[in-house]
Amino acid sequence: QKEVEQDPGPLSVPEGAIVSLNCTYSNSAFQYFMWYRQYSRKGPELLMYTYSSGNKEDGRFTAQVDKSSKYISLFIRDSQPSDSATYLCAMSPLGGSRLTFGEGTQLTVNP
Amino acid sequence: EPEVTQTPSHQVTQMGQEVILRCVPISNHLYFYWYRQILGQKVEFLVSFYNNEISEKSEIFDDQFSVERPDGSNFTLKIRSTKLEDSAMYFCASTLTSGDTGELFFGEGSRLTVL
Numbered sequence: 450q451k452e453v454e455q456d457p458g459p460l461s462v463p464e465g466a467i468v469s470l471n472c473t474y475s476n477s478a479f480q481y482f483m484w485y486r487q488y489s490r491k492g493p494e495l496l497m498y499t500y501s502s503g504n505k506e507d508g509r510f511t512a513q514v515d516k517s518s519k520y521i522s523l524f525i526r527d528s529q530p531s532d533s534a535t536y537l538c539a540m541s542p543l544g545g546s547r548l549t550f551g552e553g554t555q556l557t558v559n560p
Numbered sequence: 561e562p563e564v565t566q567t568p569s570h571q572v573t574q575m576g577q578e579v580i581l582r583c584v585p586i587s588n589h590l591y592f593y594w595y596r597q598i599l600g601q602k603v604e605f606l607v608s609f610y611n612n613e614i615s616e617k618s619e620i621f622d623d624q625f626s627v628e629r630p631d632g633s634n635f636t637l638k639i640r641s642t643k644l645e646d647s648a649m650y651f652c653a654s655t656l657t658s659g660d661t662g663e664l665f666f667g668e669g670s671r672l673t674v675l
Binding site: 483485490491492493494495498537539546547548549550551552553 | 564591593595601602603604605608610615616618649651663664665666667668669671
């Protein structure tokens with residue numbers, strides 16, 4: 450079983466739609482949960498960072514972590530064409546120095 | 561906004577040649593990392609570095625790989641004898657505090673093509 454599983458998509462939505470991106474994981478030691486955005490041939494850019502369970506909101510983005518289900522989500526409200534990118538979930542254990550990434554979900558927001 | 565810078569952006573090399581990829585982390589950061597991403601695959605951890613020594617490395621980071629912080633600003637990844645399967649995008653990253661890997665800032669990457 451993969452440590453982190455993420456549906457690679459592709460996912461295509463109309464502008465203004467609510468987008469839901471998800472990852473599941475198997476390692477109970479993961480405590481930090483992140484979402485990165487990656488444009489083609491660029492480095493990952495940190496979007497959201499959550500410690501342990503709960504919700505975190507930042508503008509149009511909401512990250513949710515459910516540790517009991519080993520499931521994390523990223524919601525994008527009022528999606529824009531500029532949101533078109535690959536979204537990577539990543540996680541690490543407490544005190545750990547390595548991130549484990551999902552495969553990334555390719556999102557296209559159509560005008 | 562401070563950023564991690566990497567050079568070269570693209571390097572083409574022959575199999576068996578040595579390659580050095582360079583990174584300038586964010587100036588007040590203390591923890592440095594290399595990740596790689598083979599085309600179409602996930603981003604994978606290679607190595608973390610703190611206080612002039614490796615703190616953790618993955619199974620990918622074998623004897624062909626080494627890292628160094630030769631001065632106060634640069635952080636390098638050396639591949640001694642490149643193989644075809646080393647072709648990938650290599651990302652340098654840095655963070656300010658230990659264990660706070662969520663606040664990891666990545667560079668734009670160095671694309672390595674091994675022929």
